Amino acid sequence: MVLVLDIVNMSQNIKIPVAAPKFLGNEIDYVTDCVKSTWISSQGEYVSRFEESFSKYCGVNHGVSTSSGTTALHLALATLDLKPDDEVIIPSFTMIATANSVSYTGAKPVLVDSEPKFWNIDVNKIEEKINKKTKVIMPVHTYGHPCDMDVIHKLAKDYGLYVIEDAAEAHGAEYKGKKTGSLSDIACFSFYANKIITTGEGGMLVTNNEELAKKSITLRAHSFSADMHFWHRHIGFGYRLSSLQAAVGLAQLENIEKFVNIRRNNAHLYSKLLGEIKGITLPPEAEWAKNVYWMYSILIEDNFGMDLDTFMSKLRDYGIDSRTFFYPIHIQPIYKDKYLNEIFPVANELSKKGINLPSGNNLEKKQIEYIVSCIKEIKTDNKK
Numbered sequence: 592m593v594l595v596l597d598i599v600n601m602s603q604n605i606k607i608p609v610a611a612p613k614f615l616g617n618e619i620d621y622v623t624d625c626v627k628s629t630w631i632s633s634q635g636e637y638v639s640r641f642e643e644s645f646s647k648y649c650g651v652n653h654g655v656s657t658s659s660g661t662t663a664l665h666l667a668l669a670t671l672d673l674k675p676d677d678e679v680i681i682p683s684f685t686m687i688a689t690a691n692s693v694s695y696t697g698a699k700p701v702l703v704d705s706e707p708k709f710w711n712i713d714v715n716k717i718e719e720k721i722n723k724k725t726k727v728i729m730p731v732h733t734y735g736h737p738c739d740m741d742v743i744h745k746l747a748k749d750y751g752l753y754v755i756e757d758a759a760e761a762h763g764a765e766y767k768g769k770k771t772g773s774l775s776d777i778a779c780f781s782f783y784a785n786k787i788i789t790t791g792e793g794g795m796l797v798t799n800n801e802e803l804a805k806k807s808i809t810l811r812a813h814s815f816s817a818d819m820h821f822w823h824r825h826i827g828f829g830y831r832l833s834s835l836q837a838a839v840g841l842a843q844l845e846n847i848e849k850f851v852n853i854r855r856n857n858a859h860l861y862s863k864l865l866g867e868i869k870g871i872t873l874p875p876e877a878e879w880a881k882n883v884y885w886m887y888s889i890l891i892e893d894n895f896g897m898d899l900d901t902f903m904s905k906l907r908d909y910g911i912d913s914r915t916f917f918y919p920i921h922i923q924p925i926y927k928d929k930y931l932n933e934i935f936p937v938a939n940e941l942s943k944k945g946i947n948l949p950s951g952n953n954l955e956k957k958q959i960e961y962i963v964s965c966i967k968e969i970k971t972d973n974k975k
């Protein structure tokens with residue numbers, strides 16, 4: 592039980608961020624070892640160790656590390672030889688990088704609305720967007736909750752399409768007992784500082800397809816030719832991860848189960864405490880899913896009695912940071928003109944109602960209790 596006086600004291604002293612990385616293992620030792628070895632580029636041994644360990648963790652044969660989650664997505668699409676005029680199906684409700692990675696190839700992001708229950712791409716609205724230009728379906732495991740992949744795979748099989756998981760938010764999540772990353776042709780992860788494990792900046796593409804893995808490795812680093820090194824037959828990229836970053840990643844990976852458990856336990860505590868408050872919709876978890884709650888996300892409904900901006904600014908007064916949900920792709924200044932004739936009511940609603948509360952690996956039980964007591968107080972004060 593947190594007293595009002597404690598709240599006042601705490602709000603002066605603390606600032607609870609939405610996310611911050613936690614280093615509790617070998618990060619410093621591995622980075623030091625890497626520096627001492629002088630092998631700090633992508634040629635250093637930590638890169639292959641990190642790639643092998645992470646792909647094994649996902650239950651997949653090949654890991655190809657990249658400079659970010661965005662470059663992993665672009666590399667995956669480039670590896671599939673996407674051409675201008677091709678189409679890639681993605682949800683409208685996602686982070687901008689999902690759409691941009693498609694645009695980099697010249698192909699068109701084709702948008703599908705979300706479904707209201709789990710906030711992921713509405714698998715029942717994908718088929719109507721498939722035509723002969725469609726090459727890839729790229730679902731996003733939003734905020735750590737996996738998509739309903741069986742339906743997506745059935746469509747991909749029927750129409751001869753590739754499936755790329757954008758798993759940037761879902762390390763360790765499971766669909767019907769199988770880890771995200773192992774569910775499709777290719778999956779892409781991000782290791783940005785706010786993700787479930789981090790390398791500061793970084794990403795990885797994982798796949799069971801040896802041919803795609805080999806091709807992506809060549810494209811990742813300028814497409815040097817095997818027979819004549821400085822001879823280039825394809826436009827490749829400078830998308831490598833450094834061994835320094837991989838050293839951090841390998842140490843983070845050693846604690847990934849701990850981090851996933853922290854997130855799940857924190858989410859369960861939040862949901863238990865917030866459950867009593869009227870006007871808040873809690874984050875979902877399907878019976879076939881293991882949600883890793885990359886973000887602890889809630890919807891502020893009309894009967895909460897306060898608009899989102901006011902609520903967020905009051906949280907800030909208590910020293911609590913929060914984030915709005917993504918603005919959907921179809922309303923973004925850089926994309927909106929392409930989707931004027933389509934409607935995405937669920938994406939609009941999620942974007943209007945959703946906020947992410949502090950969710951990082953560092954978040955502690957007493958901070959969650961404090962956050963919830965502040966939310967209760969904000970609500971009570973509002974009634975006066």
Ligand SMILES: *Cc1c(COP(=O)(O)O)cnc(C)c1O
Binds near residue numbers: 662
């Ligand atoms: C974070 C994120 C990315 C991009 O990852 P970066 O490492 O920041 O480039 C891509 N897709 C989704 C869904 C993300 O959340």
